Amino acid sequence: MSRRYSDVAFTPAVRALQEAQGSRNHYARYDALDEPDARLGPGERAFIAARDGFYIATVSQTGWPYVQFRGGPPGFLKVLGEADLGFADFRGNRQYVTAGNVSVEDRVSLFMMDYPGRRRLKVFGRMRAVDGSVDPEHVNRFAPPGYRAVIERAFLIRVEAFDWNCPQHITPRFTSGEIAAEPALREWICAEAQERTGQPGSPGASATKVPGLSQETTA
Structure with missing residues (x-):
């Protein structure tokens, strides 16, 4: 810290x-x-660049906190320097709660999770929006290659502070791609599911140690 x-x-x-x-x-x-300053080191920059999603909290004009999950391909949250991050704001349900909140209060908090590795990076920062209709060239710099989504704006974050959390109470979770790439994990999930339900091939969860992995739980 x-x-x-x-x-x-x-x-x-x-x-x-x-x-x-x-x-x-x-x-x-x-x-x-x-x-005096918050500067992201090589470990933090590599961790951030590998994320395919993060949680971001903003504060409304009435003082209520608002938490949103942002997802995309790995690397869509770009590291722009030792204290700067940026990402594309894809068109979604068009409620614009996060965008509206930061238009009047720029303070944000981010949680970035590595569930398989049970790691969590917390970031405080100040965020501003760059409208795609005003500066499309700048905004398009944040477009993930080959990712088909409409970009309405880019968000730029100046990091104010960050800290790593301990792994306690972080339950390991795995994507379908991670399971497919790890035969021991895939076999263990199928075996555990068959043991509990009597039906082969159905993934499940257990507190038993996963063969070949350091984590002790999966979900």
């Missing part, structure tokens, strides 16, 4: 509760760190 993340996340109310619960001394050490 960086000092900058501590400054953003640990408000006076949070610090007071940490004090009351006995964890303040542990987190107080981050206040002494000398880190």
Whole structure:
């Protein structure tokens, strides 16, 4: 954890509760760190570039938080530098809640998950929109190759702070592509399903260790 993340996340109310619960001394050490800026290292940049989705929170004009999942092909969330990210805003249900929120309040929070690896990266940032009708050339830079979707705008995020979370309580989950690429995992899922249901070939979940993998649960 960086000092900058501590400054953003640990408000006076949070610090007071940490004090009351006995964890303040542990987190107080981050206040002494000398880190004026949030800069994504090679590990963070590689992790972000590999994501095929993330959760993003914005704040409405009435103060309500709003969380949305954004998905696309791996790499659609682009790393533009040590503290800058960007992605294309594909046309969806046309409610425009996220876009409307950041038009008046630019602060956002992102959760990026690696479920098989049980890793989670949290990011605080400030986000602005670039309208595709105003600057189509700039917006089209964020179009994933071969991905057929209408792009209405691009979102640019200036990273303010980030932190990695511990793997506790992150249940490993696998995509169909990951299962297809891992024979041991595929065989284990089929065997577990057959054992529980008596029907072969039906994927399921168990708390048993997956052969050949470090994770102990799957869902």
